[in-house]
Amino acid sequence: MKNIAFLYNVRHHYPDPKDSKTLKETDFDDPETTKLQIKYLRKLGYTVFPIEANEKAYLKLYRLKNKIDLVFNVSEGLHGSDREAQIPAILEMLQIPYTGSAPLAQALMLDKAKAKEILLENNISTLPFYLLGRNDVNSNISFKYPLMVKPVSEGSSAGITNKSVVRDFVQLKKQVNYIEKTFGEKSLVEYYLSGREFSVGMVGNPPRILPILESDHSLLPKKYLPFDSLEVKWFFEIESKGHDHLKIPAKISESLKRKIEKICYSLWNAIGIRDWCRIDIRCDENENPYVLEVNSPPGITPPEHDPACYIVRMAQASGMEYEDLLQEIIYTAAKRYGIKI
Numbered sequence: 001m002k003n004i005a006f007l008y009n010v011r012h013h014y015p016d017p018k019d020s021k022t023l024k025e026t027d028f029d030d031p032e033t034t035k036l037q038i039k040y041l042r043k044l045g046y047t048v049f050p051i052e053a054n055e056k057a058y059l060k061l062y063r064l065k066n067k068i069d070l071v072f073n074v075s076e077g078l079h080g081s082d083r084e085a086q087i088p089a090i091l092e093m094l095q096i097p098y099t100g101s102a103p104l105a106q107a108l109m110l111d112k113a114k115a116k117e118i119l120l121e122n123n124i125s126t127l128p129f130y131l132l133g134r135n136d137v138n139s140n141i142s143f144k145y146p147l148m149v150k151p152v153s154e155g156s157s158a159g160i161t162n163k164s165v166v167r168d169f170v171q172l173k174k175q176v177n178y179i180e181k182t183f184g185e186k187s188l189v190e191y192y193l194s195g196r197e198f199s200v201g202m203v204g205n206p207p208r209i210l211p212i213l214e215s216d217h218s219l220l221p222k223k224y225l226p227f228d229s230l231e232v233k234w235f236f237e238i239e240s241k242g243h244d245h246l247k248i249p250a251k252i253s254e255s256l257k258r259k260i261e262k263i264c265y266s267l268w269n270a271i272g273i274r275d276w277c278r279i280d281i282r283c284d285e286n287e288n289p290y291v292l293e294v295n296s297p298p299g300i301t302p303p304e305h306d307p308a309c310y311i312v313r314m315a316q317a318s319g320m321e322y323e324d325l326l327q328e329i330i331y332t333a334a335k336r337y338g339i340k341i
Contacts, residue, residue, distance in 0.1 A: 001069040001339050004041055004330070005049040005096075007057065007087050008034050009076050028076060029301070036302040040323050041072065044330075053087050054078060061094055070334055071098035072326070074297050081153045081185065082107040084296075099333040100297050105272045109294045112188045113152050115271065119291055122270045125263050126291040130189040134180045137173045146192040148227075149175040151183045155295060157230040159183060165192050165225055193290060195283030197227065198250055200264050201298070201314040203276045203325075204332055207268055209261055210314035214250035228280070233308075243308040248317045260289050267291060275332045278311050300325070 011028035029037075034050070041048045049068065051060050053075035061068070071091055077083025085103035092103065101109070108115050119126040130141065131152060141147075146167045151159040159179055166172045176187045197217065201210035217226030224232050252260075264279050271294065278298035281289045301309040302322050315325040334341050 001334055001341055002045070002047055003049065003067050003069045004046045005051055005061065005064065005068045005071045006038055006041060007051050007053050007071055007073045007075040007098075008037070009053050009078070010034060029074070029299075033301050033305055036305055037074070037300070037326075040302065040326055044323055044327055057087065058090050061090060061096060065094050065096050068096055069339065070330065070337075071096055072330065073098050073100050074300060076155070081111060084110045097333065097337040097339060099275050099329050101272065101274045101277070105274070106296060108271055109273075109277075109296045110153050110155070112150075112293050113186075115294060116188075116291075118270055119267060122266065124266045124270060124291065125259075125289060127190040127193070131186050132176050132189050133186045134173075134177045136186075137169075137176050141169070141172070141189075143189070143191050147172060147189055148192040149179065149187050149189050151179050152186050152188045154183060154185075157228055157233045160227075160229050161231060162225045162229060164229065165227075193282040193284050194226075195285050195287060196252075197283070197292075198252075198260060198281045198289070199310045199314075200260060200279045200281060201276075201311040202264060202268060202273070202279070203328055205274060205336055207265070207273075207276075209264060210311070211249035211317040212252070212257065212260065213246055213248040213310055213314055213317075214252070216245045216247050219245035227282075246308060246310070246313060248313055256283075256287055256289065263289060263291060267294065274336065276311075276329050 009028040011030050038048050038050050049064055051057055073087055075087045077086040085107040088098060088106055089103040091098045108118065113129065113131045116126050116129055146165050149164050149166055149172065159182065163175060166175050179187045197215045199213045203210065215228055220226060220232060220236065224236060260281055267279060273296060277294055277296040279294050280292040282292050283289050298311045299309055300311060303309065303312055312322060312325065331341055
């Protein structure tokens, strides 16, 4: 195996909570990230075909399909609530092997409400929720405030800011209206958990769990509320290079560690995840863990460009360098397809 197609999406505008147009590309990678990722793949000895996951991606994949041994897919898709399934579906149709989960699993993971329905049905710990559009908000909401309000089908903390924690009906209505106006989608509304927050990286088939990362929000500047908001991820962690609050491996009891690991393995099987993912977990005040969401594909920015990239830090804590993580994902997918390495 020597030829890899690298599928990606490019961000043209830095996310700005005050400019809704910039938020639709929050999940994409900036050009420097993409250049570095391609450089690392070539360093591993692969011939790389970079393909932007836009409307022309199918044509390029069709022309190259007899040359491609495997696709390394970090694309997010362009349009619609099922956009992360677009490239996997094209690759299935063209019978080109690729890293990551199948179209159905990708669509489910992007839709937080559908994913939570599956988790709840399988008795996997996640909070009950409302799915609300601007015409659905009424005084019959039975959850206790404060509530967390976020877009149902966005990643990278798009639409999640200090204003996402609402403390009364007026704030709830305002935030749901903002999300529908900005993203054209409904809001996932659930009780705001005030406990510790963890991120769990998983690699392999069957998967293994990398060292668990904790975001210690008590170390954030006071202007940020204690959760992984757009402001924290994009302005504190990246622009200010603040990552001292990221503790890895997390200092947790064996009991809590076992609970988190059981939840993540059960989730992996229930959704049908393949190769790799990252799961966000938050606890209540009694350290009972709940799934917030699943990230697939998770961000995998080289450490020299973003030292706060979660799954890369987890890999480093397990003794892997950046290129080792890329290679393991490739080997994992290749083995699944029976491709000789």
